[in-house]
Amino acid sequence: MKILVGISKAPDTTTKISFTDSNTKFNEDKVQFIVNPYDEWYALVRGLELKEKNGGSVTTITVGGSDHDPIIRKALAIGADDAVRINAEPTDGYFVAKQIAEYAKDQGFDLVLVGKETINYGGSQVGGMLAEMLDMPFVSVASKLEIEGSKATLERDAQGGIEVLEGELPMVISCAKGMAEQRIPNMRGIMAARSKLLNIVEPTDSPALTEVVEYSLPSDKGDVKLIDPENMDELVRLLHNEAKVI
């Protein structure tokens, strides 16, 4: 079974966000970058578990410049067999999906796994776009995935319950919590990652369908209003009269 896992770069979750160039660029100075948690914890690790059980290979794919190499090496250290980097700045979701689809279309992948969203842009769009471009069915926010031959059984949270879904490979799946547990790379994995293949591929032409024209930060909240813990009637009064939420 050939598995492709989309890996993207995200600022560490504790990063203080700021911008440069008249608020048109994210300030990467002193920012620690990580593998987008949904891509790493759920998509990559479940891909590795399926490979360990059913045989096959796990290839990661990333759209980005050479500044993405450290997070790609991390994915290799966790256990991916090899990696592809499309050498272009990831400008929007469509651009990323287009580059991945262009690479993946003739490679015969049985399973394409991505995280349910990134923690930086949070668009939840690359999975659905990939499915359309590769003409594959798509299951979003899956929390469980089992493969038996060419049949996939999945679960996901739906309103008021858990949906159990079934379909034939190939398919695209976006992965959410529940899919797998985070794996910490060990020293052997880190050493092995250095010699694994990182295949750098030049991008295909794709127009910018959307672009960011300006970033901004939320205005500071005023000071918190402290309420006497003995006087919850006062809190209810404020929630009704002042905040107008009850």
Add this chain to the structure above:
Amino acid sequence: MSVLVFADSRGGEIAKAAHEAIYYGKQIADKTSSTVTVLTYGDVSNDQLEKLGRFGASKVLINRSIKEENEQTLSALVAEAVNAESAKVIVFSFDPNGKVLAARLSAKIGAGLVPGATSVPEIDGNTMTVSKNVFSGKAFAKYRINTDVKILSLLPNSLQPSETDATATVEEFTPAVPEGKIKVKEVRALGGEGVPLPEAELVVSAGRGLKGPENWGIVQELADALGAATACSRPVSDMDWRPHHEHVGQTGIAIRPNLYIAAGISGAIQHLAGVNGSKTIVVINTDSEAPFFKAADYGVVGDAFEVLPRLTEAVKKFKAAN
């Protein structure tokens, strides 16, 4: 030319998020001298569809032969409606179906998509700019859509629709659409009753400060008194005190209710990322130095085991009097 709005229907009901999306579509239609056409499916009554006029729909297209929601079937239906209506702007809700259908449509027709928009777009000639949350709600970005046809999905609870007396006309819309390849085998009901968390306007949440799953009764009682959903912090769902679907935060779900009450949660930055879109935040914590107080509108420095029951009583008293 029209603004096409996809309205999800589950169990024969048009969701609240869809009402918001229709109203949002109407704001765009008014700016572009066009009208709103709503597309939906399933077993929804004509009466309910006509009433979508109140939110700004002129016309509603419904496909009643699609019973089971499937992303391949529905995305083909959307594409047919885009053609039939020559839609230049297509609006979805940024909810599970909307996310998938918007992404598929964008890829299919090469139209720019802004997922999770939070503002009514600014329109200047053929360009449109619109804001969305980025970096888990820690910042905003204004996007320009460069394509002729534009796709937006609206973050639920971003605007408050106002209603009119208008009614919409209803038409059956039955183009040939393929059957989807993924089948729903079963839907297992979860134990939890009450309000689904992502749509809840009021949320009561608790963390490690509650000391154990056996103490959740006081959280549930406050939620019941308010008609609120319950939520929890990551450690609580990691320790299986509460189900995973209640976990709000950067790696759980992000919510933006009108009121978020957090008891016994310190307010780590990852938790804040999931709730900082809430209109009003109340924090209850014994530690006056808890970082969550900096993000709160109202703070109560006190023991959740005493404050929550007291607050529940105060809410009941208020409800009885109003």
